[in-house]
Amino acid sequence: MSDIARARRFGRINLEIRDDMPMWKQSLAFLAGVAAGLVISVVILLVSGVGLAALLNEFVVFIFTSPKNISGVLVQAGPLIIVGLSAGIAFKARFWNIGIEGQVIFGAIGATLVAINDIGPPSLRLPLMAFFAALGGMMWILLPTILKLRLRINEIISTLLMNYIAFNFLLHLLYGPWQDPVSSFPHSEQFEDFERLAPLGWQSLNTSLLIAVALVIFCFWFMVKSRFGFQLNFVHSNAQMAKALGVRVAALTLTAALISGALSGLAGFAISAGIESRMTQSFFIGYGFSGILIAFLARNNPLGIVAVSILVATLMIAGQSLQVFYQIPFAMVQLIQAIIVICVAASEFFIRHRVRWVE
Amino acid sequence: MTTGPGRISAHAESGPAHDPAVPALALRSITKSFGDFVALDDVDFDLRSGEVHALLGENGAGKSSLMNVAAGLYAADRGAIEIAGQTVSIRGPSDAQSLRIGMVHQHYKLVMPFNTVENILLANAAGGYRQSLQRVRELISEKADLVGFEVDLDKPVGALSIAEQQRVEILKVLVAGANIIILDEPTAVLTDEEGQRLLEAIRKLAESGCSVALVTHNLNESLMHSDRITVMRNGKVVDTVLPDAVTGPDLTRMIVGESIVEKRHLSTVTGKPRLTVRKVAARRADGLPVLSDLSFDVRSGEIYGIAGVGGNGQSELVEVLMGLLPPSEGHLYLDGPGDITLARSDERRRFGVACIPADRQGYALAGDLSVSDNYAIGGVLSGKYGSWMRLDRKTMTRATRSAVKKYDVQGVRSDGQRSALLSGGNAQKLVIAREFSGDPTVVIAHSPNRGLDVRASAAVHGHLLSARDAGAAVVLISEDLDEILLLSDRIGVMNSGTIVSEFDAPADRHDIGKAMVGHV
Numbered sequence: 001m002s003d004i005a006r007a008r009r010f011g012r013i014n015l016e017i018r019d020d021m022p023m024w025k026q027s028l029a030f031l032a033g034v035a036a037g038l039v040i041s042v043v044i045l046l047v048s049g050v051g052l053a054a055l056l057n058e059f060v061v062f063i064f065t066s067p068k069n070i071s072g073v074l075v076q077a078g079p080l081i082i083v084g085l086s087a088g089i090a091f092k093a094r095f096w097n098i099g100i101e102g103q104v105i106f107g108a109i110g111a112t113l114v115a116i117n118d119i120g121p122p123s124l125r126l127p128l129m130a131f132f133a134a135l136g137g138m139m140w141i142l143l144p145t146i147l148k149l150r151l152r153i154n155e156i157i158s159t160l161l162m163n164y165i166a167f168n169f170l171l172h173l174l175y176g177p178w179q180d181p182v183s184s185f186p187h188s189e190q191f192e193d194f195e196r197l198a199p200l201g202w203q204s205l206n207t208s209l210l211i212a213v214a215l216v217i218f219c220f221w222f223m224v225k226s227r228f229g230f231q232l233n234f235v236h237s238n239a240q241m242a243k244a245l246g247v248r249v250a251a252l253t254l255t256a257a258l259i260s261g262a263l264s265g266l267a268g269f270a271i272s273a274g275i276e277s278r279m280t281q282s283f284f285i286g287y288g289f290s291g292i293l294i295a296f297l298a299r300n301n302p303l304g305i306v307a308v309s310i311l312v313a314t315l316m317i318a319g320q321s322l323q324v325f326y327q328i329p330f331a332m333v334q335l336i337q338a339i340i341v342i343c344v345a346a347s348e349f350f351i352r353h354r355v356r357w358v359e
Numbered sequence: 360m361t362t363g364p365g366r367i368s369a370h371a372e373s374g375p376a377h378d379p380a381v382p383a384l385a386l387r388s389i390t391k392s393f394g395d396f397v398a399l400d401d402v403d404f405d406l407r408s409g410e411v412h413a414l415l416g417e418n419g420a421g422k423s424s425l426m427n428v429a430a431g432l433y434a435a436d437r438g439a440i441e442i443a444g445q446t447v448s449i450r451g452p453s454d455a456q457s458l459r460i461g462m463v464h465q466h467y468k469l470v471m472p473f474n475t476v477e478n479i480l481l482a483n484a485a486g487g488y489r490q491s492l493q494r495v496r497e498l499i500s501e502k503a504d505l506v507g508f509e510v511d512l513d514k515p516v517g518a519l520s521i522a523e524q525q526r527v528e529i530l531k532v533l534v535a536g537a538n539i540i541i542l543d544e545p546t547a548v549l550t551d552e553e554g555q556r557l558l559e560a561i562r563k564l565a566e567s568g569c570s571v572a573l574v575t576h577n578l579n580e581s582l583m584h585s586d587r588i589t590v591m592r593n594g595k596v597v598d599t600v601l602p603d604a605v606t607g608p609d610l611t612r613m614i615v616g617e618s619i620v621e622k623r624h625l626s627t628v629t630g631k632p633r634l635t636v637r638k639v640a641a642r643r644a645d646g647l648p649v650l651s652d653l654s655f656d657v658r659s660g661e662i663y664g665i666a667g668v669g670g671n672g673q674s675e676l677v678e679v680l681m682g683l684l685p686p687s688e689g690h691l692y693l694d695g696p697g698d699i700t701l702a703r704s705d706e707r708r709r710f711g712v713a714c715i716p717a718d719r720q721g722y723a724l725a726g727d728l729s730v731s732d733n734y735a736i737g738g739v740l741s742g743k744y745g746s747w748m749r750l751d752r753k754t755m756t757r758a759t760r761s762a763v764k765k766y767d768v769q770g771v772r773s774d775g776q777r778s779a780l781l782s783g784g785n786a787q788k789l790v791i792a793r794e795f796s797g798d799p800t801v802v803i804a805h806s807p808n809r810g811l812d813v814r815a816s817a818a819v820h821g822h823l824l825s826a827r828d829a830g831a832a833v834v835l836i837s838e839d840l841d842e843i844l845l846l847s848d849r850i851g852v853m854n855s856g857t858i859v860s861e862f863d864a865p866a867d868r869h870d871i872g873k874a875m876v877g878h879v
Binding site: 014016017226228229231233234237238241242243245246247248 | 393681709714721723726736740746748750
């Protein structure tokens with residue numbers, strides 16, 4: 001028992017489960033997580049030879065004071081917010097939508113279909129493209145959803161595999177019927193001016209950011225304010241109990257999955273019509289996992305998704321300039337992003353638990 | 360009795376006056392608070408070797424907290440722990456284990472896909488895997504023989520019944536070498552018969568030299584199966600008594616501070632049949648037929664009790680009534696809407712059917728969500744609290760607060776508190792508050808007093824009776840014959856998935872017992 005006696009002199013950490021935590025404290029925990037991640041990253045960068053002054057210059061001055069970079073972050077954040085919402089709403093219904101990229105591809109295909117076939121009058125072209133993009137995304141998630149609800153086929157596998165189908169179909173289109181007739185490159189022809197999301201008149205910002213904001217408002221209403229969202233919380237927490245109480249679990253899951261698909265489709269629209277101005281063969285890459293990551297870190301909360309998306313976009317932009325100006329290898333940039341993400345994820349622990357030092 | 364905060368007092372005090380022997384485990388002046396709430400207030404408890412010591416009290420009296428201190432899960436704010444007269448410091452479960460203290464919790468800590476041997480090995484890992492596997496297997500057989508347990512060692516634990524899983528948990532602490540064994544409400548999850556077998560095993564354990572602390576809220580269990588009884592109330596010890604020296608009513612008075620005697624009072628006004636079940640048959644998910652040719656009627660203003668040994672189709676009957684399991688044959692009728700055999704659960708709720716399931720955490724509450732959400736979901740689904748566009752959270756919170764007050768749900772410290780943090784009795788009260796908020800005309804209650812203490816179960820019974828007196832048709836399905844006899848106006852006995860006979864109250868206990876076990 002001597003080791004026990006020895007331990008007594010030092011006291012110990014006591015963990016208690018918290019009843020609940022007010023929203024502002026949760027936000028504070030989130031920010032503390034970001035700060036902790038940044039501190040660790042700075043240490044790593046200092047060790048690898050980047051000067052402190054240069055770092056401050058990069059992160060604080062360059063990112064937050066240059067309008068070009070602020071707009072760069074916001075342009076990057078737009079589609080991230082939309083895919084984050086897509087993942088968040090599906091996860092809320094315990095529908096593990098891993099097929100966001102496939103739905104993004106089909107969203108872009110829907111939009112491009114309208115654009116290159118000149119469907120509808122020019123003034124209605126963009127709304128039509130958006131509509132077909134949402135439809136494309138919904139179509140691509142419908143099959144896995146039906147398979148899950150009817151035959152209990154695991155949607156993680158089916159949505160994942162649907163990504164590959166979508167990708168190969170995209171390649172078929174770009175190397176076949178939709179190949180750019182002007183340059184013969186494997187991408188679609190460029191969209192007309194009225195088929196692109198209009199610039200907002202400040203730096204590179206365009207209406208895709210407004211679309212993202214509108215979708216955030218919609219999702220906030222749907223998930224937080226409306227009766228659907230309330231019921232969705234029960235599907236998330238205990239589907240069996242929800243069913244026993246009369247929540248129509250299957251119908252709600254279907255609705256949430258379709259909205260998720262539509263959102264991913266709209267993300268495809270926002271990227272193709274807002275950033276690339278055409279459909280390329282790589283425009284979707286990374287958005288699937290980013291969406292999942294963002295939704296996870298934001299715990300499926302629409303406002304949290306906005307915050308995390310901006311954080312992720314900042315890391316992307318800062319990473320690019322670190323790479324270009326300080327010859328930091330890309331692996332290091334990824335390492336830093338991962339560290340910050342892990343720190344934010346770890347802050348969840350302090351939301352759930354109270355840590356006290358007892359003598 | 361004043362010791363400094365956070366200090367473990369070093370001097371051993373002599374035990375209570377009636378105890379000359381040195382106790383195997385003694386807890387001295389234990390104080391523990393959570394925030395402002397004082398869970399344990401200067402509590403003394405001792406456990407002699409070879410005895411079964413019942414720790415009796417209501418939910419929330421501090422029994423589990425006290426035992427968690429002994430098992431190293433909670434650190435006491437003040438007080439001392441002695442093992443065989445020596446002051447020890449228990450700073451975590453591993454300290455407790457090395458002091459040969461083992462605790463079996465209410466919620467089991469088992470890895471479901473692993474078998475018994477693997478689960479026990481996991482908690483007692485030492486040396487190479489293969490040799491340990493053999494060693495642990497032998498140890499398990501030895502300990503199982505000692506207490507008379509039969510456990511399948513090679514089946515995945517998930518495929519075992521609750522009672523068998525509990526035996527695995529007990530064997531786990533025995534294999535770890537514990538000789539001070541704490542069992543937290545072990546019979547709460549068991550049927551009467553299984554509980555009886557467990558109590559016999561506990562006696563064998565004590566005879567083999569172990570000391571057993573039996574946390575319970577069941578009077579008969581402590582009167583019949585313990586050597587001494589310590590009663591706790593509101594975080595304090597009321598007294599320690601010998602079972603021969605007290606009666607049930609004495610103990611009740613000690614537990615609740617007043618006497619609670621539930622009296623039978625039969626229905627005065629019974630109307631026409633409200634719920635009619637006709638020739639219902641149903642199969643489980645694995646295709647096994649569980650219900651067959653099951654028929655009964657429940658009139659408005661009566662409680663129809665369904666008695667039976669557990670596992671005769673009760674759970675499936677509840678699922679059929681709730682609309683979760685479609686019957687393969689037969690029909691359900693409701694006075695008014697008519698045939699509801701194919702109605703979904705939300706439609707049945709709209710027709711006025713409320714349900715209090717036996718598995719609260721599985722079918723009645725969403726543990727992650729707040730008390731307020733869990734209360735309001737019933738109202739939200741029936742169109743209360745704002746429109747589909749906008750949920751009225753303020754009204755929801757206000758309604759929850761008044762329901763929490765009206766139904767005496769204790770332990771709600773904030774509006775946003777997760778419902779999983781409520782104790783069993785209070786969780787049940789919350790379920791009842793929600794289910795009764797819509798003035799139901801049919802109430803299905805499955806083992807509503809399971810895991811509840813005297814006071815909580817009297818309150819629950821009171822609510823069922825007042826629903827009946829308000830004209831509801833109540834179906835009470837319970838494996839507790841006392842509960843059935845106390846509340847029912849008519850009694851149906853369920854055996855092998857069907858009602859084998861019916862009795863009018865007051866019915867003879869032995870007749871019902873015969874019908875439960877045999878074929879009439």
